[in-house]
Structures are given as structure tokens and as C-alpha cells.
Amino acid sequence: MATVNPGDTAWLLSASSMVLFMSIPGLALFYGGLVRSRNVLSTMYHVLSAFAIAVIAWVILGFSIAFGSNIAGFIGNPFQFLGLLPSEIPKIWPGTSVPTLIYVGFQGMFAAIATAIIASAIAERGKAEAWMLFSLLWVLLVYSVIAHWVWGGGWLSSLHALDFAGGMVVHISSGFSALVLSFIIGRRKFIKTVEAIPHNIPLILIGTGILWFGWLGFNAGSAVAANLDAANAWLVTTVAAASGALAWAFMTKRETGRPSTVAYASGAVAGLVAITPAAGYVDVIGSIIIGAIAGILSYCMVNFRIRKGWDETLDAWAVHGMSGVWGSIATGLFADPAVAKAAGLFFGNPYQLVPQIVGTIASIVYAMVMTYIIAKFVDAVVGWRVPEEVEKVGLDLPELGEEAYNM
Amino acid sequence: MATVNPGDTAWLLSASSMVLFMSIPGLALFYGGLVRSRNVLSTMYHVLSAFAIAVIAWVILGFSIAFGSNIAGFIGNPFQFLGLLPSEIPKIWPGTSVPTLIYVGFQGMFAAIATAIIASAIAERGKAEAWMLFSLLWVLLVYSVIAHWVWGGGWLSSLHALDFAGGMVVHISSGFSALVLSFIIGRRKFIKTVEAIPHNIPLILIGTGILWFGWLGFNAGSAVAANLDAANAWLVTTVAAASGALAWAFMTKRETGRPSTVAYASGAVAGLVAITPAAGYVDVIGSIIIGAIAGILSYCMVNFRIRKGWDETLDAWAVHGMSGVWGSIATGLFADPAVAKAAGLFFGNPYQLVPQIVGTIASIVYAMVMTYIIAKFVDAVVGWRVPEEVEKVGLDLPELGEEAYNM
Amino acid sequence: MATVNPGDTAWLLSASSMVLFMSIPGLALFYGGLVRSRNVLSTMYHVLSAFAIAVIAWVILGFSIAFGSNIAGFIGNPFQFLGLLPSEIPKIWPGTSVPTLIYVGFQGMFAAIATAIIASAIAERGKAEAWMLFSLLWVLLVYSVIAHWVWGGGWLSSLHALDFAGGMVVHISSGFSALVLSFIIGRRKFIKTVEAIPHNIPLILIGTGILWFGWLGFNAGSAVAANLDAANAWLVTTVAAASGALAWAFMTKRETGRPSTVAYASGAVAGLVAITPAAGYVDVIGSIIIGAIAGILSYCMVNFRIRKGWDETLDAWAVHGMSGVWGSIATGLFADPAVAKAAGLFFGNPYQLVPQIVGTIASIVYAMVMTYIIAKFVDAVVGWRVPEEVEKVGLDLPELGEEAYNM
Amino acid sequence: MDKLVIAFIRPEKLDDVKGELEKIGIYPMTVIEVKGRGSQKGITLSYRGIPVTIDLIPKIQLEIVVPEEKVQEVIDAITRGAYTGNPGDGRIIVLPVEMNIKIRDHYKKLSS
Amino acid sequence: MDKLVIAFIRPEKLDDVKGELEKIGIYPMTVIEVKGRGSQKGITLSYRGIPVTIDLIPKIQLEIVVPEEKVQEVIDAITRGAYTGNPGDGRIIVLPVEMNIKIRDHYKKLSS
Amino acid sequence: MDKLVIAFIRPEKLDDVKGELEKIGIYPMTVIEVKGRGSQKGITLSYRGIPVTIDLIPKIQLEIVVPEEKVQEVIDAITRGAYTGNPGDGRIIVLPVEMNIKIRDHYKKLSS
Ligand SMILES: Nc1ncnc2c1ncn2[C@@H]1O[C@H](COP(=O)(O)OP(=O)(O)O)[C@@H](O)[C@H]1O
Ligand SMILES: Nc1ncnc2c1ncn2[C@@H]1O[C@H](COP(=O)(O)OP(=O)(O)O)[C@@H](O)[C@H]1O
Numbered sequence A, B, C: 001m002a003t004v005n006p007g008d009t010a011w012l013l014s015a016s017s018m019v020l021f022m023s024i025p026g027l028a029l030f031y032g033g034l035v036r037s038r039n040v041l042s043t044m045y046h047v048l049s050a051f052a053i054a055v056i057a058w059v060i061l062g063f064s065i066a067f068g069s070n071i072a073g074f075i076g077n078p079f080q081f082l083g084l085l086p087s088e089i090p091k092i093w094p095g096t097s098v099p100t101l102i103y104v105g106f107q108g109m110f111a112a113i114a115t116a117i118i119a120s121a122i123a124e125r126g127k128a129e130a131w132m133l134f135s136l137l138w139v140l141l142v143y144s145v146i147a148h149w150v151w152g153g154g155w156l157s158s159l160h161a162l163d164f165a166g167g168m169v170v171h172i173s174s175g176f177s178a179l180v181l182s183f184i185i186g187r188r189k190f191i192k193t194v195e196a197i198p199h200n201i202p203l204i205l206i207g208t209g210i211l212w213f214g215w216l217g218f219n220a221g222s223a224v225a226a227n228l229d230a231a232n233a234w235l236v237t238t239v240a241a242a243s244g245a246l247a248w249a250f251m252t253k254r255e256t257g258r259p260s261t262v263a264y265a266s267g268a269v270a271g272l273v274a275i276t277p278a279a280g281y282v283d284v285i286g287s288i289i290i291g292a293i294a295g296i297l298s299y300c301m302v303n304f305r306i307r308k309g310w311d312e313t314l315d316a317w318a319v320h321g322m323s324g325v326w327g328s329i330a331t332g333l334f335a336d337p338a339v340a341k342a343a344g345l346f347f348g349n350p351y352q353l354v355p356q357i358v359g360t361i362a363s364i365v366y367a368m369v370m371t372y373i374i375a376k377f378v379d380a381v382v383g384w385r386v387p388e389e390v391e392k393v394g395l396d397l398p399e400l401g402e403e404a405y406n407m
Numbered sequence D, E, F: 001m002d003k004l005v006i007a008f009i010r011p012e013k014l015d016d017v018k019g020e021l022e023k024i025g026i027y028p029m030t031v032i033e034v035k036g037r038g039s040q041k042g043i044t045l046s047y048r049g050i051p052v053t054i055d056l057i058p059k060i061q062l063e064i065v066v067p068e069e070k071v072q073e074v075i076d077a078i079t080r081g082a083y084t085g086n087p088g089d090g091r092i093i094v095l096p097v098e099m100n101i102k103i104r105d106h107y108k109k110l111s112s
């Protein structure tokens, strides 16, 4: 019988903690710093509340949907691990040497942050109640399902789509969902530009640092072992983030004559997103290129969205969605057989691109369609937007009865 | 001979670091954000200074008191590991597979944060010198002794009281000590309400995130191994925190029509406290219930204290003390024999409640009596309160010569 | 053939992540909080940009210079691991049980933070472009070379100089480089004192906490295994930091009648620096003394520098440089053979002082001379200083087009 | 003619002052966070040997534009709300206002 | 004689107001972040049962010293920049200035 | 009659100005953090190709209520403290004060 490997388990305990830290408070700070000071708490609350709801939903039901025994390639048996009763689950997760419960925890942190990322779309105008209902439905009906496709033995894993740590499952799904949601909720009123106006850039940079730190658990933890794959993932993640940060800062400097810290932060996140699906497959040189292109691409996508007047306020789509697409394709280009068994186009195997493209498109389509349905349902039941007066004075006081700063 | 297990040691090194992070800067930020801007540094300094003093006291003497060979069930031989001389200590801590020194470190982080929690009682009025003397005495005479009772082979461990990660040792002892201390030091002057007035809620939320992250090391590290118990502790800790956060936010919404981020943060901490003694014994469903009740209970206790006009300013008693009591009792209710060997009332074993209740009461009584004596002694020797003028203008400038913000 | 040890690897994955976190955002916050609010972003950007540049330079070339096969005791073969091609590197790093790539990553985090520390010298007046060019040259020509001497099989390792985690390699080299650079760039104009004026002390304290947390990975990770050495390093690091913090706070109180949180933070860092070279060799009592003397020494050095009017603005020299010197010498005094094989003067072996002193002097001289050359070159090519008008209005807006706070 | 009443008060008394003003039907106001010192020259604290002078203490500057005939009433209300009896209770000054224009009204005039 | 024009405007209209002032050649100004309420007594929001009153909303207080003959022009420019047509557009007052001294000029006089 | 002296000065000169005022026995004051621009229209920096205009620079607005006969002395003292000789040294204006009431005194009157 399999036994728990303490080394692998030690790493997964650490890595899971690090991924939790990405949401609480990492992403909350990143998003909170980007909005105006009268909306910082409501924006943070979106992240916080989505996290808590997703965690509870995941342990009760989501994990079963994602990792229960495969039903028609589409979902897992939702009743298999319902409530994670100790008597009903294996002690050690099959195919790994770690306890099932930490595997559940690690995967749950992914589900939670994916959900929280979508809060980008409703910043400065979304009702907390609507958002909380949306979070619950999204994590179960969208996230858990795509996770099943790719990692739970579903149809995309049968196609051998490569997604090391969640380019499709986490970033494409949340980024494109955010885009749909931003159209359903509509633009903020009383703004001159759909760009975010950051009220506190040091908060953003704290958030960025926490995200980067946690992402190392996210990607290197996805090896589900403390092994060569994890080490590769760790290093290429760090390198791609550095490369993305410099690339975006460089683009900003090219256009405005100056780099900027927000550019650096955004570029680091873009690089991290893009390397996510690739981290177990590409080498260091590949990661420099993947990160740099992610920084440039997401930079262009942010500008594109702003020119279009799309109010996907905190750029989940441009950064997570689009760099997620790039990273998923890039995995099919740069996968180096000297790193793991898989080879991409540049290493002589053009066929890997097929499942990468299919998986990317499938994730986009499913996430967008389902988000549309869920968001419309939430709109009908609760309504998405705060009253106009509330939007004007900022959401923190009317929605939460709190002001962030009382000096 | 026992050898060091690298996996277990890896986890304990990480976990100990995470618990350190809970104090520095986690708790310091949590507390600092809750006070007015002219007291933020003095409040943070209370945490910082208590931490440093407790660490030094612990390695010199405290560890021996807690873990030296048992004297009459009450304390450990204080001279046994005095100064932790390499020649006088075992390389590997008996009963574990980790080096003694990291076990000392891990346990020391508990001692330090327990001490720092009590700073809640003196916020915005306590003298740093008095506090530092108090910290030194408390960690040696209160913390180390109760730690011996429960974990060092003392009388409570003989009774088979369950306290996985310190519900009694850390949270009950510090929470009830804070209550006593708040009465000895007396209420703040020049305030309209004994409620804290948070000057910077994002700081509180950063602190909350760090506490939550670190608490995973605190609870899952208490398995002193990277094993099934640690995995269980990790997951139920995360779940109970989420559940507590939602419960407190819900209570606030019920009463005021709105949730709040401070409610969420407080509820998360309450859930974390309550799951602490239980983390190695209860299952996921149990943890959802324990966390939710902790959120509701501590919410009510905060309101109770405010109505009573008790100025236990930052709610160590209501949150750590009372959710600590609840968690210690709940361990006797929800302990699931499918998780570890222990069973609670709901799994057919009413007898477990006996040591839980005895341990809870003993910890409360001992902590309160000893804190009374120590605090009175400190009052006589140094005096607890800053002069009235200082309290009026805020403690930061007169006590530390610093202002937090100089924009 | 050697195999990967999952426990050791787990610890190195965690430790490397923790060291990354020290720079991003730890050091950036520590430095950013110390400057005026109109320079916080440019100061943070110095850290962020140096980090990213150093990471890329390290994986392409620096690692080879430091760890390639020894050429004349002076540098490693720079082409040996160029670009870290998977085919050209061993899977497991020789002499360890961890994957080469995480060893590269861990060491790379050291290279990056060492470079970033030097930003102290150019705060509130240095051009980002000049700094970025300097970072690139410094990490390759100074850091990687000294790392080779001490850790890569170079001449200092042949002399058996002890430098557990980088007293010479990281702190002496960066601290003294900062001193040279501060003279080349010259004093800030429009200031009344060369002391830093902290605009946001809570930011400094967040940074301090992150540094302390990460330093446990830095020092205990330097065992490159989860073993007895790592445990010793973990504990003495924590203790020395606490001791340094209390010592500096005490000195401040002695002089001004009050301690201060910035004093505490600075003392903690001084203690951490001093224990760095010693962490694997000294015992707990030794670490208390080393930390306390570091706090006192660096306190005096800061005052000395201010009296002299040296504008090494954020005290990399006084804290990292001078406590680095102290720690390197102290290793030769306090090394306890009961901890590891090495003995220092106080344990009967005066000879260990020789390589300690030689190594210290060699690091100082090499770092200062090379920094002088590189900095002069950068001055000629790009120019170090922003225009006077920019310095007057603060660097954030003109250099980055951003303002930190927009309430 | 209108007057501009400026009051320097303790931050913690703002709510009381607002309450007193509401009692007499005065709602509009502008509030500024300032630092100030009165004739006491700041507070010198020396309980630990080396004195520290806290000379600029956070205060609230309240600005209220009112018709002349309301001025005395406003002053009285502010005084009732701001009083504690200790040094630092503050000061009220009254400045003459030559014009007082509501932007919305004025815009209509402009564009007509 | 010079006048001190004080305008209370919406923060988000500051750029527009600056633009309008530049059009008429007025550059110097001082800007203060304040909170305020107008004659509406604050906004009471109650869409969730329990009402919350948001009575002090962030505003910008603009101070401009101008010669008397420019006052009307300045008022008109501010009005054009600040107008949205909703409550909260703000108010402009004009105070008399008795002396207006440029520090650099005055120093030269002092030291001569 | 009292006057309200308002000075717009550089933040880094506040201590010097306070020092000069203390020398002539003037302690009470109110300090506001503001942003401003003078007649220079802000500073345009363009050393990197694309210009950035820094038009609102942090300043301190100092408010001092003094008896008429002290006004000139106060202006001179502020000027001495604030002067550097560079653009941006600031400006001092004097406004008439019609009433100047100390809250503690007034309260006693009210309640008697
Ligand atoms: N002459 C003055 N000029 C400007 N501001 C003043 C003056 N006197 C008082 N203030 C403001 O009023 C606040 C309260 O003054 P206060 O300390 O009550 O005066 P006093 O000590 O005479 O009672 C001060 O902090 C300051 O902001
Ligand atoms: N009488 C007043 N005294 C002081 N400040 C005022 C007064 N009236 C208006 N203000 C300031 O102007 C701002 C905008 O006022 P506004 O809401 O537009 O008035 P109204 O509602 O009458 O249009 C207020 O927030 C306040 O700062």
C-alpha cells in the first residue's frame, strides 16, 4: 500500500499555505490598491467573501465534481466525496504520495483564487450579495467542471492537453468570465476613463509581492511532490515573472518615456499567468521568452480594452485571460522534452498544439457561456448594481458601513 | 537511534517560520490597524517587544519550564535545558523525528504570540516599560507552566485533555489574562466608546491574511510531522476560518443591514482560534460547525463586553479567550475517531468532555490569578499607565518619539 | 547515483520562496517606508528592477560565474551552465540531494537581494536607468565572483573561511558597495540632515516582518537540507534578531529617553545580518551575544555616518556592511564545535580568525574597488543623478509618472 | 451679507458640534483636517527625562458660510459642541464674505 | 484690491476647472482636500433596511487670489468647469484680501 | 481688529518659519497640507523626451490670527523663515477678521 511521503507532504502543506496567502490578502490588496479609496474595502471584500464561499463549497461539493469518478468525460461524480467524510475518502490521494486532505486543500486554494479573480469585473459598482451568490455558482458550475476536464480525468486530459498548474483551469476560465461579467454589469458611471485609478500603489506592490511568493507554491506545488519537476517549475516561474515585469515596464517606457511600478507589477503577474500552464514542461530560456511575450501581450490587451471602453476594471481578462491563452499555446510551442516527457513545436512536435488550442477554446467557450447564464440569473434574482448614489459616494460606506482610512 | 526525518523537519522549519510571521508583523498589523493613528506605533511596539522578550526568555529558561522533566505534574525542571547548551540537549526531540532545536523554535513561536496577544488590554494607554516587564514574567510564569501541564507531560496530559495546537495553552490563557489586565490598567480616558476605532482597515486585513497564513503552520505544524494529521489540521483550519468569517459577517449584516470587512476579519480569527485545539481530531463537517459557532459566539461576546463598558480594547478575551473555550469544549464534542484515535460526545464518547472542561477551567483560573498577581506587581514597580496628557495626544510621539505617517 | 531527497527539496523550495519574498516586497517596503512620500515608488522600483535584472542575469550567466568549474580560484567557468540548458546541467546538484534547478533558484535569490540592498545609496536622487545598468554589472562582476570565492570552490573556500549564509558574500559586499556608490552619486540636495525621513513607519514594519520571516529561509535554507544544521540556523537566527532588536531599542532609549519602532526594526535587521555567516556554527548563547553586539555596533555606525554627513541614505553600509563584518569575525570567535565541526577562538581555536579576517578584508576591498569602477562607468555612460528640479519635487512623478497615494 | 465662520476644534468633538449645528438648522459645512497649536505653545512632555514637545496637534478646521444674522447662533452652537473646559478647546473667527455663489444657479445664469 | 476666491468643488472636476482657468490665463492656485456637505444635509442611503447617512463627502477646496477685476471671470470659469447639474456641484465665495505679498519680493525689500 | 495671515510656504521650511515666529513671540497657528502652484504654471520636466508637468506641488498653508499691529512683524518673520531665493518660495495674504472668539471664554459667557 502507498504510504505518505513526508517530504512531498511537507512541500504540499507549505505550497497550499502559500496559495491561500495569494488570495488572503494578496489579491485583495492588489485589487484594493487599484481602486479609489472609497471603494477599497468593498473591492477587498469581494475577494475575501469569494474565497470563503469557494472554500466551503469546495470541501462540500466542488472537489467531488472535479475529482469524483469520471462521468462521460464531463464531470466527476458529485456525491462521491460529499462533505469529505473520513470514512469515504482514501487516506492517500491515488497517484500521489500525499494525504488526500492536503490534496483537497491545495486544489481548493486554486478554486478559491480563480473565483476571486473575477471580482475585477465588478469593482466600484457590484453588490456584495449578488457577487457572493455568483461566486457560489461559478465555483461549482464552471471551475469544478473545467478542473475535471483537465485534471480530474475528463475529456481534455484524454486529449493530453498540457496544463501544468492551471492556465486553462484557473486563468483562462476566470479571465474570460470576468469579461462576460463586465458586460452584463455594465460600465461604472461617473468615471472619465475605464482605467482604474489606483489610490495606494504601495498596497498594490505588497499584493504583487505576495502573489509572486504564493505563485511559487501554486506552480511548483502542482508537481504534487518535492521533485525535479517542482524545482523546474519553481525556477521558470521566477524567471518568467521577472521577464514579464521588465517587458511591461519597457513597453510603458517606450510609450510614455517612463517605466512605472504598476507596469512592473502588472507585467510580473502576466508573466506568472503565462508560465502557469507551462511550468513543468519548459526550460529557462523558454520561460524568459514566454514571460516577456506575456508582458507585451497583456500590455497591448489592456490598452485595447481601454480604447474600446470596456470596463473590465482591474484587467482580469487582459492579464489572466489573455496571458493564460498565450501560456497555454506557448506550452505547445516551448515544451522541452529534456525537462519532462512532453515536446512542443519548437522541439519537433507540432501535434501538441492541437490539444492546447482545443483546450483553450473549450475553456473560453464554456466559461463565457456559463458565466453569461449564471450572471443573468443573479441579475434577475438579486440585481448586480448598487444604486447610483452609492456608486457616486463610493461603495465602502453604504455597502459595508466602513471607511478604510480614518487618520 | 532515531534519525532526523527530512520531510518532517522541512515542514517544521516552514511552519515555525510561518508562526513567527503571525506575530511579526501579522498580529502587530492587526492590532495596529484597529487603533487610532496616533497610537498605531505604540500598539505595534507592544507586540514587537513582547515577541523579542519572549523569544529570549524562552530559549534561556521557558523551554525548560515547559518541557524539562516533570516535577509533580506542575512544572518542568527549569535547569534542564538552561540556555540550550548543545551538549545538554538531545539532538532529536524524543518522540519526534525532528531536531530538538526546531522543536524549541516552533514551541517558542507559540509562547511569543501568546504573550503578544495580551497587548490587546493595554492599547492606547499602557506604558511600554511596564508591558515589557509583564511580558517577561508572564511567558515564564504563566505560559510555560500551562504548556507544561498540557504538552510537557504535566497533569492535564495525564488526564488526556486534548489540545492539538493550543486552545488552552495559547488562546484561553492569553485571552483571559487580557481580561484581567484590562481591569487592572483601567479604561482609556477621553473615549466615547470602548470600541476600537480602526484608523486603517487595509492594515487590519493585511494582518488578518498573515495570521491566517501563519495559522496553517501553527495548527498543521502541531502534528510535528508532515503526515495525515497535519493534512487534516491544515484543511479543517482553512475551513473553520472561512466559516467563522462568513458567520460573523452574517451576524453583522443581520444587525446593521451590512456585513463588514472588520467583521469578516474578526470572524476568521475566531474560527481559527476555535479550531486550534480541535484541528487534529475533527473532520471537515465538524470544522464548519465549530468555525461558524465561534464566529457567532465571539461576535456576541464583543457586543457584551462593549455593553458592559469593559475596555479590553482589541478583544483578545472575546475572540481568543471565548473562542478558545468553545474550541476546547468542541473538541470533546466533535472529535471523530476516523480522524485520529480520539472520540468526542457526538461520536459516542461523553467522557472526553471531562478533561476538556477541567483543562479549560484550570487554564482560565491559573491564567487569571497569576496575571492578577504579575500585573499588580508591575503596577507597583513601574506603573501601568502613561500620563493623562500622553493618552490625550496619543502614545506614539511621547512613548516612541515617532509618528507613523508623515506624508 | 544520487537521488533527490524530497524532504530536503521541500525545504529548499520553501526557503527559496521565502528569500524571494524578502526582496519582493520585503526590502522594497522597508526602504520605501524610510523615504519621503514623493520618493517611495522610485525607491521601491530600485529594489524591484534590480531584483528582476539580477534574476535574469543569474540564470543566464551569473550562476556559471559563481558555480562553474573553478578557474584559478577566482571565477567559475562562465560558459559551463550558460542559460541552464537542461542537457548541460546535472539533474541533482553535486554534494547535495536537491535538484540543481532549485539550488540555482535559491542562490539566485541571494544574488538578487544582495544587489537590491545597494539601492540604499541612491535613494531620493538616483536615476532608474543608471541603477538598472549598475545592477546588471554588479551582480555579474562583483556578487557572482565573491560567491565563487566563498561557495563555488574559490580561494576563500580553500582557506576554510566560514560563511554559512552570506555574511561576506551578501552583506559585506553589498554594504560596502553602497558606501562607495553613495560617494560617487553624492549627497541629496535640499535636505537638512542625511538621516532618512520615514514617511510611513507601518510600511517599514511590514517590510521588517517579511525580512525576518524570509531570513529564516535564507539562513536555515543555507544548510541545503532539512537537517540538524538547518534547525540550529533557524533558532539562532530568530534569537539573534530578537537580541539585536532589543539592543538597538535600548541604545535609543539610553540616548533619547525612548525606544522606537524604527530602532527595533533596524536592530532586528542588524542581528539578522550578523548571525548570517555564523548561523550554522554558533549556539544559542553565542547568538544572543552576536545579535546584541550587532545592534549596538550598527546603531553607533549609523550615528557615525550621520555625524560625518555621509549620505548613504538607508544605511546599507552601517547595518549590512558593518554587522556583516562583525558577524564574519564573530563566527571565528563563537563557532562551537558541539554545533558543527568548526571551532572559534572562544572554543580554543584562534586560527579560525585568520580566514575570517582575510575573507572580510578581501570582500571589502574587491567590492569597493569594483563598485568604484562600475559606478564610474555608469556615470560616464548614463549619469547617476536626476535633474535638480526632479530631486526637489520628488522622483516618483518625473521618473515613473506615478504618485503613491491618491486619497 | 454672508459671513465665513471658521472654527478650530478638537477632532473628537466634531460629531457634537455637528449635532449642535443641526439643532439650529445649519447643515452645510466644510471640514478640513489640520494641525495646530494654541497660545499654550504646544505640550512639553518630559516624564522620562528627555522632553519631547508635541507642538502641532491634529485639529479640525470647520468652515461655514452663513448669513450675517445667523452668525451669533452658529458661534454659540459650535461653542456648546466643542467645549470640554481644557486647554485646546479651540477658537472661532468670522470673516466677511463679499460674494456667495451657488455653482448650479450661476451656471444657469451663464448659459442663459 | 485683490480678492480670495474660494470654491468648493467635486474632486473629479478639478481637472476641468483647472482647464477652464488656464483658458483665461489663471494659473496660480492652492488646492485642499476637504470633506463637506451642502444644503442637502448629506445623503441618506437606505436600500438595505437600515439607513446609513453619508454626510461628509470628499470635496476639493480651491483657493485663488486674484485682482478684483478678474474675479467675475474666475467665477465664471470655475462654474463652467465644475458644473454637472446635480446636487453637490458646489459653491464659490469671495473674500476681501488686504495685503498680498510675494515672499521673494518681500525678502529683498527686508534685506535691502 | 484682528487679521488672518495666510502663508503658502514650502513644507521643508515649516520649521524655520516656526522658529522665526517664536523669536517674535508668536506661537498659535494652524497648519494645513495643501497642493499648489504659483505663477510659474507648474514645472514641466522633459528630460526624457516625453514631458511630464508637475503642476500641483505639496505646500503648507499656514494660518495665523494676530492683532492688526502684529501683522507686519509676522509677515517679516514668515518671510525670513520661508525664503530660499528660488521660484516657489510662496506668498502671504492678509484677510480681515471680524470676530475672534476663544471657545472656553465664550462658553463661560454662554453658561453664565
Ligand atoms: N491665533 C491663532 N491662529 C491660528 N490658529 C489658531 C490660533 N489660535 C488657535 N488656533 C487654532 O486653534 C486650535 C486650538 O487652539 P487652543 O489650543 O484652544 O487655543 P488656546 O490654547 O488658546 O485655548 C489650535 O490648535 C490652532 O489650530
Ligand atoms: N454654507 C456652506 N458653508 C461651508 N461649506 C459649504 C457650504 N455650502 C456648501 N459648502 C461646501 O460645498 C460643497 C458642495 O456643496 P453643495 O452640496 O454643492 O451644496 P448644494 O447641495 O447646496 O448644491 C459642500 O460639500 C461643502 O464642502
Ligand SMILES: Nc1ncnc2c1ncn2[C@@H]1O[C@H](COP(=O)(O)OP(=O)(O)O)[C@@H](O)[C@H]1O
Binding pocket: E028, E029, E030, E031, E063, E064, E065, E066, E102, E104, F008, F009, F035, F036, F037, F038, F039, F040, F057, F059, F087, F088, F089, F090, F091
Ligand atoms: N494667486 C494665488 N492663489 C492661490 N494660491 C497661490 C497663489 N499664488 C501662490 N499660491 C500658493 O503659493 C504657493 C507658492 O507660490 P509660488 O510658486 O511661490 O509663487 P511664485 O511662483 O509666483 O513665486 C503655490 O504653490 C500656491 O499654493
